[in-house]
Amino acid sequence: MVNYPERLSLAQTPTPLLPLARLSKQLGGPRLWVKRDDLTGSASSGNKVRKLEFLLAEAVAQGCDTIITSGGVQSNHCRAVAVLGAQLGLKVHLLLRSDIPPEPVGNLFLDQLAGATISHYSVAQFRDLDGLFQHWVDHYQQQGRKSYSIPTGGSNGTGTWGYIAAAEELAADFAAENIDPYAVVHATGSGGTQAGLILGFYLHQVDCKVISYAVCDDEAYFAAKVSDDLTQWQSKYSPHTDLSALVPHTNAGYVGPAYGVAPPEVLDTIKYVAALEGLILDPVYTGKAFHGLIEDIKKGVFAEQHDRDIVFLHTGGIFGLFAQQQKMGY
Numbered sequence: 001m002v003n004y005p006e007r008l009s010l011a012q013t014p015t016p017l018l019p020l021a022r023l024s025k026q027l028g029g030p031r032l033w034v035k036r037d038d039l040t041g042s043a044s045s046g047n048k049v050r051k052l053e054f055l056l057a058e059a060v061a062q063g064c065d066t067i068i069t070s071g072g073v074q075s076n077h078c079r080a081v082a083v084l085g086a087q088l089g090l091k092v093h094l095l096l097r098s099d100i101p102p103e104p105v106g107n108l109f110l111d112q113l114a115g116a117t118i119s120h121y122s123v124a125q126f127r128d129l130d131g132l133f134q135h136w137v138d139h140y141q142q143q144g145r146k147s148y149s150i151p152t153g154g155s156n157g158t159g160t161w162g163y164i165a166a167a168e169e170l171a172a173d174f175a176a177e178n179i180d181p182y183a184v185v186h187a188t189g190s191g192g193t194q195a196g197l198i199l200g201f202y203l204h205q206v207d208c209k210v211i212s213y214a215v216c217d218d219e220a221y222f223a224a225k226v227s228d229d230l231t232q233w234q235s236k237y238s239p240h241t242d243l244s245a246l247v248p249h250t251n252a253g254y255v256g257p258a259y260g261v262a263p264p265e266v267l268d269t270i271k272y273v274a275a276l277e278g279l280i281l282d283p284v285y286t287g288k289a290f291h292g293l294i295e296d297i298k299k300g301v302f303a304e305q306h307d308r309d310i311v312f313l314h315t316g317g318i319f320g321l322f323a324q325q326q327k328m329g330y
């Protein structure tokens with residue numbers, strides 16, 4: 001029995017779990033499924049909405065009227081905060097990272113439409129992100145407002161609850177479909193989805209691996225980040241839960257040139273999957289992870305699991321695709 005903290009009902013859940021029959025057949029197994037967390041909402045869609053159910057509940061419970069958060073200029077997380085903040089009547093201030101003057105497209109366009117206050121910073125300025133947060137926390141305090149800071153990606157002890165809850169939902173999906181998946185596969189960026197899924201399967205006693213394809217950084221970074229999030233969760237909510245057996249499985253072999261930059265083969269995979277299955281992936285997160293999964297299946301990494309089920313967690317990101325439309329060559 002898992003005792004969840006207070007949460008707001010912001011995500012449209014349960015999201016569908018759907019088979020990818022044609023793709024599975026073309027690859028010759030394993031049987032692939034997709035968990036459609038890109039459908040947690042419309043403008044406020046994707047994996048972040050699950051984390052924000054808990055983070056924004058805490059903000060509201062603390063009487064905060066302003067949310068400060070950070071991310072890349074096309075951050076899906078920041079866009080979800082902008083839209084949900086407007087829904088809840090909270091002021092939202094986004095600290096966005098970019099070295100070039102950003103185009104008001106994709107997620108940034110929606111941030112603006114939702115009325116968020118936006119401060120742009122260079123990569124060098126972002127190195128002191130804590131200092132930037134502190135500056136704005138002090139600023140709002142001087143104005144008589146009470147702010148609540150959410151770290152990049154909503155990944156911390158509180159945000160971890162989003163995918164602990166999703167793991168419980170997945171367990172119900174597996175039972176409904178009568179499947180016993182070998183693994184859930186997903187894109188990892190700030191580590192919170194990864195931490196939540198690993199912890200969630202453990203707490204709900206689901207025997208399913210979590211395989212995380214990195215979209216930036218390396219395995220060591222995610223080992224440390226997931227461990228940090230889990231430690232924060234443990235000290236805040238459950239000091240007696242032994243988490244020593246939880247080990248992240250990160251594959252950083254498909255990061256490509258840089259965060260946000262997809263190599264041509266990832267763009268080809270996005271086109272292939274869209275045309276074959278009507279499943280729309282994005283170049284920053286899900287496209288890289290799905291490409292990694294397909295390549296690993298082709299390389300025989302999952303040969304022993306060819307008659308098992310694997311679930312790809314679609315974490316959203318469609319507005320990032322629109323921001324890179326020209327790169328798709330249409």
Ligand SMILES: Cc1ncc(COP(=O)(O)O)c(C=O)c1O
Pocket residue numbers: 046047075076077153155187188189190191192193194285286315316317
């Ligand atoms: C579409 C999408 N997929 C995956 C991720 C990665 O999730 P996390 O930051 O929890 O690792 C993010 C956010 O960073 C995202 O926006």
